[in-house]
Amino acid sequence: MSQDSGGVQPRPRKERTENAARRRGQLIEAALRSIIENGLPGTTLATVAREAGLSQGVAVFYFQTKEGLLAAALERHYERYEENWRQALDAAGDDPAERLAALVRADFHPSVCSREAQIVWHAFWGEASSRPLFNRIADRFDTHRSDALEAAAAALLAELGRDTSEARALGAGIEGLTDGLWLQIYLASGITRPAEALAVTFRFLRALFPERPAVFGAPGD
Amino acid sequence: MSQDSGGVQPRPRKERTENAARRRGQLIEAALRSIIENGLPGTTLATVAREAGLSQGVAVFYFQTKEGLLAAALERHYERYEENWRQALDAAGDDPAERLAALVRADFHPSVCSREAQIVWHAFWGEASSRPLFNRIADRFDTHRSDALEAAAAALLAELGRDTSEARALGAGIEGLTDGLWLQIYLASGITRPAEALAVTFRFLRALFPERPAVFGAPGD
DNA sequence: GTCTATACGGTGATAGAC
DNA sequence: GTCTATCACCGTATAGAC
Secondary structure: OOOOOOOOOOOOHHHHHHHHHHHHHHHHHHHHHHHHHHOOOOOOHHHHHHHHOOOHHHHHHHHOOHHHHHHHHHHHHHHHHHHHHHHHHHHOOOOHHHHHHHHHHHHOOHHHHOHHHHHHHHHHHHHOOOOHHHHHHHHHHHHHHHHHHHHHHHHHHHHOOOOHHHHHHHHHHHHHHHHHHHHHHHHOOOOOOHHHHHHHHHHHHHHHOOOOOOOOOOOOO | OOOOOOOOOOOOHHHHHHHHHHHHHHHHHHHHHHHHHHOOOOOOHHHHHHHHOOOHHHHHHHHOOHHHHHHHHHHHHHHHHHHHHHHHHHHOOOOHHHHHHHHHHHHOOHHHHOHHHHHHHHHHHHHOOOOHHHHHHHHHHHHHHHHHHHHHHHHHHHHOOOOHHHHHHHHHHHHHHHHHHHHHHHHOOOOOOHHHHHHHHHHHHHHHOOOOOOOOOOOOO
């Protein structure tokens, strides 16, 4: 109310921030593509700018440092991942076993499990030890997902009248299993197809929860 | 017989190659230490030379390229790993379940599972997609271990009178599980202690092989 | 064999025109 | 906001003395 004077501004604030968001997104996507093509150490401000069809200058204008740009790219990758499993969880209904199965199935969805996506995961993880910023980002998102997995496992154990104190260990194990199969897909050693990896994971889940074999039945048959 | 002329050479051939092997080893260890301290992209010929107490020139003299030196370091890391699980397998005797347990236990032995060792694993894996040489080395050694794991699983299944065609899937799953727990230890998210990771893995093995609960009993109790 | 000195290209980040 | 031009630095690999 105090600023109702003057006419329409030629460049309202909203439009500026929208442009900024657009450019940031453009650069982040370019960074992800560059990582897939050139690896993380092979990704430079030059490769990102070329991939984005922009100059090197705009990259530093919007992200100040290369590390900031890469961190934003990692966050974007994790956000996609999280959106994927959250949607799967929402669609799964209330049955704990179905929720657990949905979380596992989501991990082998092409959008997060493709070879391209795997390259990005492992590139960032590989540098996490020498770049604390990457490690913090990974840790934050990994916690969300671990909590969801543990909650689903705990609900299932409770439903079955079993010891719920096992939930954390089982959740960690299931997450380990899917991550390890991701590694095999990434390195193209052992299991190489997502569908096969999902079948193996379900085989383990049937052993862990023999009371509910149908929910973790062999998929795709 | 054609070269029996002349006296004793001041520098016999064997001594030269021994010196070469010594220097190579010295540089390889220095490279591994540098990777642990500075990460793989942060490892340069300068950091390796400093760590080895040698000049930068000798590194290229013995390995020609930086990539060659790093590849040798990766091979060394895998050789240690392989030696570790082969010894465990030899000591395990003939019982298939014991052999399987020994392979798993070996994976969480400090020498291959320490945080330092994990940094090396994930640093190389992270670059495997952009460096085919690294990928080939990893693939070669991973195959040895997969085969051993699958063989142990197959023997156990046969002993129990179960379907041996499952051996490959179970082997891949067990390997995935241990690798995924390695990742958690490395990222310090979820399971962080090797002993805990081993307990989780054994919990899964008890579910998969309920006929032999004692062999995969909770360790360290 | 081992060293120092150096060539040469590419890196992240800055400066300043438009 | 976006660009080009440029800086200072550091990377690998080579050359050549010892």
